[in-house]
Amino acid sequence: MENRQLTIFFDKLKQVIQDKTLIKMVLSNQRNHSSDLKSIIISIVEIKTGERINFVFRHKTNDITKNYGVEEAVLLIRKALEDDFLNADLFSGDENFRLLITEHGKVKIRSNQSLLKPASGFTHDHRKERIVATQNNVYLRELGVLNDRFEVRHNMNDKYLQINNYIELLEPFIRELDLPDGFHVADMGSGKGYLTFALYDYLTNVLGKAAVMTGVESRAELVKLSNEIASKAAFTNLKFICGTIQEVTLEKTDLLIALHACDTATDDAIYRGITSGASLIVCAPCCHKQVRKDFHATNELKSITRHGILEERQAEIITDAIRALIMEAHGYKTKIFEFISTEHTPKNLMIVGRKLSKPPARQGKQLEQIRAIKELFGVKRHYLEELFGTRSN
Ligand SMILES: C[S@@+](CC[C@H](N)C(=O)[O-])C[C@H]1O[C@@H](n2cnc3c(N)ncnc32)[C@H](O)[C@@H]1O
Missing domain, CATH: 3.40.50.150 (Vaccinia Virus protein VP39)
Incomplete structure (x- = not known):
């Protein structure tokens, strides 16, 4: 399955993983309604050996959690969109995107901002300077918003933005x-x-x-x-x-x-x-x-x-x-x-x-x-x- 809209979407996904602004991504809207796999929730996690991409496979009666490296994760998402799901919702710090695949295979992207225009979209390193500085910020570290390197923890991005x-x-x-x-x-x-x-x-x-x-x-x-x-x-x-x-x-x-x-x-x-x-x-x-x-x-x-x-x-x-x-x-x-x-x-x-x-x-x-x-x-x-x-x- 290849398509310009898909390429844009996957470029965006790789970018938000690299920038560490990915909050979560949800694959939903099953291609086959009788499938036991209902959705997949994807986020970045920090474990002892470094960063991994966490997948929660939501089945009808249970959840299965697995971690993958970035490249493997991107391949799995591609495959899941080909075989299992028609929608992907990507939530990042500054913008949210929805990928929609119609039953005839047409692909569309919706964004809550106008960043999808090819000419202006996807510039790298567009992270905004925030009013609450993270550098040496002891209270945010102690509250668990930042890690020991004073970086925003992936699962605390929302909290940091809210503050x-x-x-x-x-x-x-x-x-x-x-x-x-x-x-x-x-x-x-x-x-x-x-x-x-x-x-x-x-x-x-x-x-x-x-x-x-x-x-x-x-x-x-x-x-x-x-x-x-x-x-x-x-x-x-x-x-x-x-x-x-x-x-x-x-x-x-x-x-x-x-x-x-x-x-x-x-x-x-x-x-x-x-x-x-x-x-x-x-x-x-x-x-x-x-x-x-x-x-x-x-x-x-x-x-x-x-x-x-x-x-x-x-x-x-x-x-x-x-x-x-x-x-x-x-x-x-x-x-x-x-x-x-x-x-x-x-x-x-x-x-x-x-x-x-x-x-x-x-x-x-x-x-x-x-x-x-x-x-x-x-x-x-x-x-x-x-x-x-x-x-x-
Ligand atoms: C939902 S939390 C909000 C915390 C914080 N203001 C925030 O927005 O992140 C509400 C807090 O108010 C405290 N609280 C509620 N009623 C209170 C009262 N009458 N006197 C003192 N604390 C109270 C609760 O224990 C709780 O920790």
């Missing part, structure tokens, strides 16, 4: 702030601390600011691990404390972050940010269970919310819209946007609140809007509203 994406996204909001020396940053629900370390690194080493940062996390083992890594990285003004977002004692907070803090923990974080007068509040809500439990549409909306997934989406929209209105009522200018492709996670909304120098003239306006939304959707309670003791019905 960069997050800092790039925060950058314009942070640059807008007039932060005093020694300003305080709180990361609520810091988890393993990937983003906490990256933000501290960015603030202190890229922007040269004297930041004091605290990661708040309820899981003691993560707090211990993160404090050990902060010490190894010599991040002297970064500490992690074990406690809950609701109760932890913080000196003050100028900038508050809460990424994927579960359910109402996002509300607790917003509450802490507003009440401490934080200049910037950045949240990526996680699940929206509270409002979902507490809304019961009795009007035409019932025909929408009777579908579980639509009810879930509706709960997300109502929860976050009310959160934004409450922030606005307390003098914040808000922005809600998608911060990462839904391919990575469906929980991809970010709410950013920037404290205005002048409080709003009429706080009541937002409270009226909240009341109207609640009435329309039959929402009985919103946890953040209750924290402020301003229930609007």
Whole structure:
């Protein structure tokens, strides 16, 4: 089977293996539907003897895993596309490609970028300079994102890109702030601390600011691990404390972050940010269970919310819209946007609140809007509203 599109695709495959930007490749859409082999998942692995290409052969009832050298792997992929599968999805750091073979043997390539034009495509060494540097980056090594040679591990490419994406996204909001020396940053629900370390690194080493940062996390083992890594990285003004977002004692907070803090923990974080007068509040809500439990549409909306997934989406929209209105009522200018492709996670909304120098003239306006939304959707309670003791019905 030879074809120009196939040649382009295989050149791309070899390139992403060589550049180490291959995240994974999936061969699917069986040629023979009765075959026991359903798909093959291919990725790069590092083993003691060096790099190998890992194949997971997905059969109906079991998986078989094998490692191959690069040349052998490329031959096997070619053979699998000739004999077994019609599709190949290639995921790499910067671009994704789909190879489609029709039943008549026509080959097409789809890309999420326009890099497939022969004249401009496949230039070598196009790796982008990232905002989170890998060179001598102790925290990323300790977190397992980098290997001992400070190179991104193949299976952590996605994580590394996500960390960069997050800092790039925060950058314009942070640059807008007039932060005093020694300003305080709180990361609520810091988890393993990937983003906490990256933000501290960015603030202190890229922007040269004297930041004091605290990661708040309820899981003691993560707090211990993160404090050990902060010490190894010599991040002297970064500490992690074990406690809950609701109760932890913080000196003050100028900038508050809460990424994927579960359910109402996002509300607790917003509450802490507003009440401490934080200049910037950045949240990526996680699940929206509270409002979902507490809304019961009795009007035409019932025909929408009777579908579980639509009810879930509706709960997300109502929860976050009310959160934004409450922030606005307390003098914040808000922005809600998608911060990462839904391919990575469906929980991809970010709410950013920037404290205005002048409080709003009429706080009541937002409270009226909240009341109207609640009435329309039959929402009985919103946890953040209750924290402020301003229930609007
Ligand atoms: C999904 S993880 C996100 C971690 C990190 N922010 C990130 O985005 O990579 C949520 C973390 O928040 C912590 N958490 C949830 N509710 C909390 C609360 N009320 N107080 C403190 N930590 C909380 C969990 O233990 C978990 O580690």
